[in-house]
Amino acid sequence: NQHALRLNPNSSAAHSAMGLVYSQKHNYKKSQEHYARSVQLHPTAEGYTSLAHVDLELGETAQAIMHYEHALQHDNANTEVLNRLGLLYWEERAYKKAAEVFEKVYSLLPKDPRHFLNYYEISMIEPTSLSVQDKEGFCKMFAQEKSVLIIYDMLNILELAIKQQEILPALKQWDQSYSGQKLNWSFAQMLLWLETSALSEDERQKVKRTIGFFIAYQQTFNLKHQAVPTGERL
Numbered sequence: 001n002q003h004a005l006r007l008n009p010n011s012s013a014a015h016s017a018m019g020l021v022y023s024q025k026h027n028y029k030k031s032q033e034h035y036a037r038s039v040q041l042h043p044t045a046e047g048y049t050s051l052a053h054v055d056l057e058l059g060e061t062a063q064a065i066m067h068y069e070h071a072l073q074h075d076n077a078n079t080e081v082l083n084r085l086g087l088l089y090w091e092e093r094a095y096k097k098a099a100e101v102f103e104k105v106y107s108l109l110p111k112d113p114r115h116f117l118n119y120y121e122i123s124m125i126e127p128t129s130l131s132v133q134d135k136e137g138f139c140k141m142f143a144q145e146k147s148v149l150i151i152y153d154m155l156n157i158l159e160l161a162i163k164q165q166e167i168l169p170a171l172k173q174w175d176q177s178y179s180g181q182k183l184n185w186s187f188a189q190m191l192l193w194l195e196t197s198a199l200s201e202d203e204r205q206k207v208k209r210t211i212g213f214f215i216a217y218q219q220t221f222n223l224k225h226q227a228v229p230t231g232e233r234l
Contacts, residue, residue, distance in 0.1 A: 012039075012042035015034045018030075019031045019038060019050060019051075019054070023054055032058065035051040043074065045071040045081070048068070049068065049071045049081055055067060061091070064088065065085065065092070068084060068085045068088070072085070082108075083101075083102075090122065093192070095122065099126040105118070105119070106119040113142060117148075117151055120135070124155075124162055146181050149178075156170070157174060158190070158210055158214075164206065175217075
């Protein structure tokens, strides 16, 4: 690859290849330089996505967001990029942008449960077009898939907590229905929102206790099954 660059220093493909080599060696600064040169020479969705991944490794979130946005200019239906961008918008507290992105991903791939679940969660804190019919259709589609419904029902309880409604009966039912089932979900985004939410301190504590219940469930499950917690979504 270095030989290819010496022969043609203006080769986008050669710079991209070097970006990958340095990334695999965890030399992210060098990787970033080569990916940046690659997209400068020949901008592509794949090139900008690789550059954004490296930005994140370097802790440069604003740069990553910009490069993911550039990637979408070249491939606006890339659901993986949209999902990553939605989570980054959430982490930056740009909830309206996050909601728009998750709604778009859901409209592109409504049969992928991840997209609905992200859309549902953001809908709890930011107005969206999510309807009762959407929820009913989702439950019907995944009626036989406990690994999906465990998350949906958990989000439903979390929504009740945010609205300051009674949750104990639903929590007991959830615990009975899903005992022994892995809960694969990260609560980082919701906890981040809570820090600056308009809820009162008592209301925040109720939501935090609810999230704490589910985190404790995850930890207990991991201890019983010697699983390594990923903190990732479905």
